[in-house]
Amino acid sequence: MADKEPEALKIRREIGLVGGVALVSGTMIGSGIFMSPQFVMAYVGSPGASLVIWALSGVVAMFAALSYTELGTVIPESGGDFIYILRIYGPCPAFFAAVTFILVVKPFSIAAMAISIAEYAMAPFYPGCQPPELAVKCTAAVMIVVVATVNILNVRLAVRVQVIFLVAKVIALTVIVIGGMVEISQSSAIIVENLNVENSFKGTHYSVSALGMGFFQGLWSYAGWYNLNHVTEELKRPEVNLPRALLIAIFLVTGLYLLVNVSYLTVMTPKELMSSNAVAVTWGNKVFGSWGWIMSVAAALSAFGSLNGTFFSGGRVCFVAAREGHMPDILSMAHVHRLTPSPALIFTTAVSLVVLIPGDFQSIVNFFSFTAWFFYAITLSGLLYLKIKKPELPRPYSVPIILPILVLIVAVFLVLAPIIDDPQIEYLYVTLFILSGAVVYVPFIHYKLCPGLLTKLTTFLQLFLEVAPAEKNL
Template identity: 90%
Template sequence: MAEKETLRIRRIIGLTGGVALVSGTMIGSGIFMSPQYILAYVGSPGASLVIWALSGVVAMFAALSYTEIGTIIPESGGEFIYILRIYGPCPAFFAAVTFILLVKPFGIAAMAISIAEYVMAPFYSGCQPPQLAVKCSAAVAILVVATINILNVRVAVRVQVVFLVAKVVTLTVIALGGIVEIIQNGAVIEENLKVEKSFEGTRYSASALGMAFYQGLWSYAGWYNLNYVTEELKRPEVNLPRALVIAISLVTGLYLLVNVSYLAVMTPQELMTSNAVAVTWGNKVLGSWGWIMSVAAALSAFGSLNGTFFSGGRVCFVAAREGHMPDILSMAHVHRLTPSPALIFTTIVSLIVLIPGDFQSIVNFFSFTAWIFYAITLSGLIYLKIKKPELPRPYSVPIILPILVLIAAVFLVLAPIIDDPQIEYLYVTLFILSGAAIYVPFIHYKLCPGLLSKVTVFLQLFLEVAPAEKSL
C-alpha cells in the first residue's frame, strides 16, 4: 500500500532570510513615527536617547531568552505554542485569542497607518492629511502585503530582503546627514546634545517612562518573529541565535545614530510637533529633494508590515492546528503551501482594527497587551531552567537574562495603570479574560455545531486548502 502523501510547510528560511525577517520587521514605522512621542513623554533629548538604547538592550535580552525556549520547543507559533507546552491549553487559548484578535492586528494596523501618513505627507505639507484618505491608503497597504504572503512564501521572504537593503540605506543616509550637520554646525551640540543640557526637563514618572518604553520597544517589535516561523527556518538551533544577535545589534546602532541625526537637524520642539519626522528632516537637509525621505520611510514601513504579516498569520495557523481555532485556519494551500486561510483571517481582523484607531493609541495598547504574554512566556522559561534542566537545549542563556526581562515586562504592564490609569486598559484586560466564555464550551467540551463542519468543507474546496502537518 502506497504511503499516504502529507502536506507540510517547508524549511526555506536561511540565516540571511532570518536576519532580513527580524531586522526588516524592526526597522519600519517605529524609527519614523516614535521619536517625537518618546521625546514628548520623557521631556528631554538625553533621556530619549537613553530610552532608545535601553529598549535595544531589553529587546536583545528578550530575543536571546526566546531563542532558548525556541530550541527547547522547536515549533512555530511563538507565545501560544510555548504557553501551551508549559502551562497547558487554557492559558494558551487566552494567548491565542489575544494575539490573533488584538496584538497582531494592532501591529499590522499601526504599520499600515504609518505607511499612509508618509505617503500623504508630501501632498499635505504643514497640515494633517484627511483621516479617511489615511485609512484608505493603509487598507490598500494591508491588502497588497496580504496578497504577496498568500501567493508565495519565497516572494514574501525576498521582499523582506530587498526592503531591508532599502531601509538600511535610508537610515545610513539620515545618520551620515546628522554627522555632517554636527561637523558644520557645532552649536547643535551645545543646544541639543551636550550632556549638561540634554537631560533638562526630564520627566521621571512611572507613566511617562512606561509610555516612552512602549514607543521605544514598538520600534524594536520584531525581535520575536523568527520564533513564529521556527518550522520554516533551516537549522533553527544555529540560525535562530545568530540571526537575532546580528539583526538587533545592527538595528540598535542605526536607531541611536538616526536619533542623534534628528536632534542635530531639528530642535526638540520641532521634533515633537512633526507629523512625519523623516520628512521634516529631509526638508531641512535635502531641500527640494526632501520628498525622497517620504518615499523611503513608506517603503521601510512596508517591509516591516510584510514581516509582521508573515509571522502574524502563523500564530493563527498553529493555534488552529492545535485545536484552539476553527480547523479551516490550520490548512495550507495545496499548490502554494502557504497558510492562506489564516492569512486571510488576519487580514480581515486587521482591517477592522484599522477603522477606529490612531497610531499612538494603537501602539500603546499593542505594547500593554503584548508584554503581558511576553512576561508569561519568560516566566515559563525560568520555570523550565529551574525545574527541568535535563531538557535538551542546543542554546542556553544565563537565567539572569529572562529574570531581568521579566522585571521589565512587569514594569511595562503595571506602570501606566498605577501612575495614570485609563479605562481602555481595563477593556483590554476584560477582553483577554472573556476568552473563558469561548474556551469552556467550544475548546474544553468540544461543543462544535454541525454548521461549522459544513462551512469548513465549503471553504476548503473554495480556497483549495488541505490540513498541513508539522515540519520535522
C-alpha cells in the same frame, strides 16, 4: 488494493540565515524609527533621556530575543508565545494567548504600520498639515491587502520582498546618519545645544507612567525581535540560525537607531521634534530642502517591509493555534499548490482591516505594547520554570538565567506602569476583552459544541480555497 490515505501537506524550510536576519531586522526597522522619536521625546521630556530610552530598549530587545531563542530550541515549533505557553502551562492559558495575539496584538501591529505607511506616503501631498483621516485609512487598507496577497501567493516571494526592503531601509537610515554627520561638520550649534551637559536631561519627566509610555514607544520600534520564533518550522537549522540571526539583526538595528536619533537632534530642537507629525520628513525638509519628499518615500518603503515581516509571522500564530485545536480547523490548512497558510493569512487580514477603522497610531501602539508585554511576561516565567524544574531537557542553546529574570522585571514594569501612575479606562477594556475569551473557550474548545456546523463550513471553505491539512515540520 486499498488506496493509501493522502499525506498531509508540510510547510517547507525556506528561510536561511540571510532570510532570518532580513525577517527580524526588516520587521524591526519600520514605522517605529520614523514615527516614535517624537512620542518618546514627548513622554520623557529631554534629548538625553530619549537616547537612554532608545539604548535600553535595544538591550531589553536583545535579552528578550536571546531568552526566546532558548525556548525556540527547546520547543522547536512555530507559533511563538502561543506554542510555548501551550507546552508549558497547558491549553487554557494558551487559548487566551492565542485569542489575544490573533485578535489584538498582531492586528494592532499590522494596523499601526499600515497607518504609518499611509501617513508618510501622503505627506508630500499635504505639506505643513495632516492628511485627511479617511484618505490615510483607505491607503493603509490598500497596503494591508497588497502585503496579504504577497504572503498568500508564495513564501519565497514574501522572504525576497523582506530582503529587498531591508536593503532599501538600511540605505535610508544610512542616508539620515550621513546627513547628520554632514550637518555637524557645517554647524554643530543645535546638536551641542541639545546634548550638552546642562541641557541634555533638562526637563526630564521622571514619573513611572512617563517612563513606561516612553519605553512602550521605544520598544515598539524594536518589535520584531520575536518573529523568527513564530516561523521556527520554516527556518533552516534553527538551533544555529536562530541565535545568529537575532544577534546580527538586533546589534545592527540598535546601532542604526541611536545614530539616527542623534542625526535628528543635529537639525531639530526637542520642541520641533515633538511637534512633528512625521519626523523623518521634517528632518528631510531641513537637510534636503525641496528634495525632502525623498525621506517620505524612504520611510513609507521602510514601513512596508516591516508590515510584510509582521504579516508573515502573524499569520503563522493563527495557523499554529488552529492546528492545536484552539481555532477553527480551516485556519490550520495550507494551499495545496503554494504551500502557504492562506486561510490563516486571510483571517489575519480581515481582523487587521477591522482594527484599522477606529484606531490611531499612538493609541494602537500603547494598547499593543500593554497587551503584548503581559504575555511576554507569562512566556518568560515559563522559561524560568523550565530552567529550574526541567534542567534535563536538551538545549542546543542556553542563556544565563539572569537574562530572562531581568526582562521579566521589565515586562512587569511595562504592564503595571501605565495603570499605577495614570490609569485609563481603555486598559480595563483590553483586559476584559482578553478574559472574555472564556466565553468561547468553555463551550467550543473545552466541550467542543456544534461540531456538525463547523464540519460543513470547513468542508465548503476547504474546497473553495483549495487548501488541505498541514502537518508539523520538526
